[in-house]
Structures are given as C-alpha cells and as structure tokens.
Amino acid sequence: MRTIAIDAMGGENAPEAIIQAVLRAKKELSKTKFILFGDQKRIKELLGSDSSHIEVVNTSEIILDEDEPVKAIRSKKDSSLVVAAQYVKQGKADALFSLGNTGAILACGIFIIGRIKGVARPGFMPTLPVKNSDDGFNMIDVGANAKSKPEYLLAWAKMASYYAEKVRGIKNPRVGLLNNGSESDKGDDVHQKAYQLLLESKVNFIGNIEGNELLDGKADVIATDGFTGNAVLKNIEGTSSVLIHLLKESLLNNGPFVKLGALMIKKALKGLVSKFDVDKYGGAVLLGVNAPVVKTHGRSGQRAVYFTIKQIDKILQEKIIDNFKAEFAVENKE
Structure with a gap:
C-alpha cells in the first residue's frame, strides 16, 4: 500500500481543507494510506467516523510562514512538517505533502529526506x-x-x-x-x-x-x-x-x-x-530528493489539495524516484 505523509497544519485553510480533500481522495485511492500530522484532537473531530486508511500522529508545534526555514526545522522538531518528513526518511511513509512554509519544506527535503545521489541540487x-x-x-x-x-x-x-x-x-x-x-x-x-x-x-x-x-x-x-x-x-x-x-x-x-x-x-x-485553473495541475514537486516532496499554495482550498493528493499517488504508482536513482547512479559510473 502506498503511504502519503501529510502536514495537516500547514496553510491558511488547515486543517479543514486538508481533511476534506483526504476524505474525498481516499474514496478513489483504495490502495493508498494517509498519515496526518498535527493537532490530533482537532483532526479526529474533523474526520468523524470516516477514518479507514487514515492514521493521525499528534504533534505539538507548527512551522509558521514567518519562521526562518533551517532554524525552524532544527528547533521545532515536534512540528507537523518535521515529524512527517522524519516518517518519510524512516520509510514509514512514501511521500511528503505540505501547504506550509516553502523554505522549510525545501529544507526538510534536502536535510531530512536527503538528495538523490548524483543530483547536486533539487529543483x-x-x-x-x-x-x-x-x-x-x-x-x-x-x-x-x-x-x-x-x-x-x-x-x-x-x-x-x-x-x-x-x-x-x-x-x-x-x-x-x-x-x-x-x-x-x-x-x-x-x-x-x-x-x-x-x-x-x-x-x-x-x-x-x-x-x-x-x-x-x-x-x-x-x-x-x-x-x-x-x-x-x-x-x-x-x-x-x-x-x-x-x-x-x-x-x-x-x-x-x-x-x-x-x-x-x-x-x-x-x-x-x-x-488558468491551476488547482487541477496539483502542486510543485521538489525533484532530486529521495522521496516525492510536494508543496502547494498556502491559500489552497479543498479542491487544490485533492488534485495534489492524486498527483502524488500517480508519482508513487510510476515509481518516479526509483527511476531517478537508477538513472543518476548509472551516470555516476560512466
């Protein structure tokens, strides 16, 4: 089963829009599990009884837009974003998704999840x-x-x-x-x-x-x-x-x-x-790190989050990261 780690507290409309999108997406993605990171009590209230294929991990901190990215991921180790990234690094989840601080998402991708060997700079x-x-x-x-x-x-x-x-x-x-x-x-x-x-x-x-x-x-x-x-x-x-x-x-x-x-x-x-409906295109992908890391606008609503979840699921289905690793490993040997 594919597993997506979601920072449920990032973005202007969190966690409501994120929960709504997850509940919508899971009806279509029967082979996908969602792990939501954030205020457990609030998230479970929004989920109600419809929580199959959904796990909630309680975290006590949130990285804000005004936080300095690298400092924030080092000082707020129990933030929803950092803990979600750690799950991906540890193999407990396959992809990371957040609507939060762009710099902090980038820092999590590079310093926690790590770059693909042979890729000097993710983009x-x-x-x-x-x-x-x-x-x-x-x-x-x-x-x-x-x-x-x-x-x-x-x-x-x-x-x-x-x-x-x-x-x-x-x-x-x-x-x-x-x-x-x-x-x-x-x-x-x-x-x-x-x-x-x-x-x-x-x-x-x-x-x-x-x-x-x-x-x-x-x-x-x-x-x-x-x-x-x-x-x-x-x-x-x-x-x-x-x-x-x-x-x-x-x-x-x-x-x-x-x-x-x-x-x-x-x-x-x-x-x-x-x-010009950018919602349907999903989020921006950080290419060049060891797992799919996807960011969408902090102001995104349920619809944009839903399409981004489907985008991430497609990336996992196609094993994009595994192929990148193989490609750049071959180049390094040549």
Whole structure:
C-alpha cells in the first residue's frame, strides 16, 4: 500500500481543507494510506467516523510562514512538517505533502529526506497552463536555488522530462531552455553552456524559449535557473489573476447590455477561466530528493489539495524516484 505523509497544519485553510480533500481522495485511492500530522484532537473531530486508511500522529508545534526555514526545522522538531518528513526518511511513509512554509519544506527535503545521489541540487517544479492545450507545461527550477550551474539545469530537464512522460502522459516531451533570445549564443555563460549540454543530451531539446512564448505551448518542459523561474512563476500567477478579475469586473459593472453580452458568451468565459485553473495541475514537486516532496499554495482550498493528493499517488504508482536513482547512479559510473 502506498503511504502519503501529510502536514495537516500547514496553510491558511488547515486543517479543514486538508481533511476534506483526504476524505474525498481516499474514496478513489483504495490502495493508498494517509498519515496526518498535527493537532490530533482537532483532526479526529474533523474526520468523524470516516477514518479507514487514515492514521493521525499528534504533534505539538507548527512551522509558521514567518519562521526562518533551517532554524525552524532544527528547533521545532515536534512540528507537523518535521515529524512527517522524519516518517518519510524512516520509510514509514512514501511521500511528503505540505501547504506550509516553502523554505522549510525545501529544507526538510534536502536535510531530512536527503538528495538523490548524483543530483547536486533539487529543483521545484510546478505545472502551468498554456493557451492551446489542457496539458500545460512543467517549469523547473522555480525557487529552490538562487544560483545555478549548467549541470543543474541539465539534471532538472532530465527529471522534469521523465516526469512529464510518466505522470502527465506526454510522449517524448519537448524541452526548452528559458533565455533572452532564441539563438544558441544568447544569455550568460550558464545558459550558453546549459544549451550545449541539453543539445548533447538524450532529452528532446528544442532550443531556447523566450518569456513571451511560455504560454504558447511550444514546450512541455522549461528548464531555468531558480531566481528567474521564481520571478516568472509569480508574474504568470499574478497576471492571470488580475486579468480574470478585471474581466469579471468589466462584465458585471458596465450596464445591462454588457451583462446580457456576458450571458451570451458565458460558456466561452468558463473555458477561459478553466485554462488558468491551476488547482487541477496539483502542486510543485521538489525533484532530486529521495522521496516525492510536494508543496502547494498556502491559500489552497479543498479542491487544490485533492488534485495534489492524486498527483502524488500517480508519482508513487510510476515509481518516479526509483527511476531517478537508477538513472543518476548509472551516470555516476560512466
């Protein structure tokens, strides 16, 4: 049976949204067990009598968003996040999921669960929307590393490509390198060298992708340095949110004729909103550590948590981490 360790106290809507999502997901995932970490009394009250395949582990501390990540995982050893990570390290659970402090989740992944041998730096990877498909694209790294080396981008591209194929079902994923031009000599030394490494690798590398092309669906995987990736991610999320808000405001606050027009194009508008429905893509995966570590937005509700649980279960089904370990072990021997 697959086992997911869940920090039930992380995020703005914890533990209610997390419990609701677990109860929904477990009806579909009969071969999956859930271990919830946090305030045992509160969690059990929310679970009620429907607690099959669910274990609750009581913890006395919570890592807050304002806590310094590395200091927090060392000082708050009985926090819901740290104890959940320890369960994964000890083999009592197969994957870690949290909506909490991103830096602390990253620190738990690296310092408690540990890096895969042969992967120098793990990278955070979300799935983001594109305009002409419901599949979206993966971008790695989006903030785990402020500084990068060409070798890091190559490793991230390999892992993200394999993930896109096995978890998202994309055959021979197209891999692009985020850069400030399409030519091979564009960008700084890191990006120029990364371009050559990707060109010589076994991934389906299609060249550089510029920022204005990300949502066009030209690539299934985008490799980038963590600093740029995080800035781009926040820009995409912020811009899409503002545009949808402005569109709704314009349609509702400009008189009866505009409202009538809105009713006539209601179906098309739902399709537009659905394109930017990031909930359905699940969370950001920390690729490069010894077990699946997945983080979703702290403000996520039940729906986003539910899709993330299903995403984690798929990662476990496909034995993604075992394959990463085998791949990078072979490379180290060569």
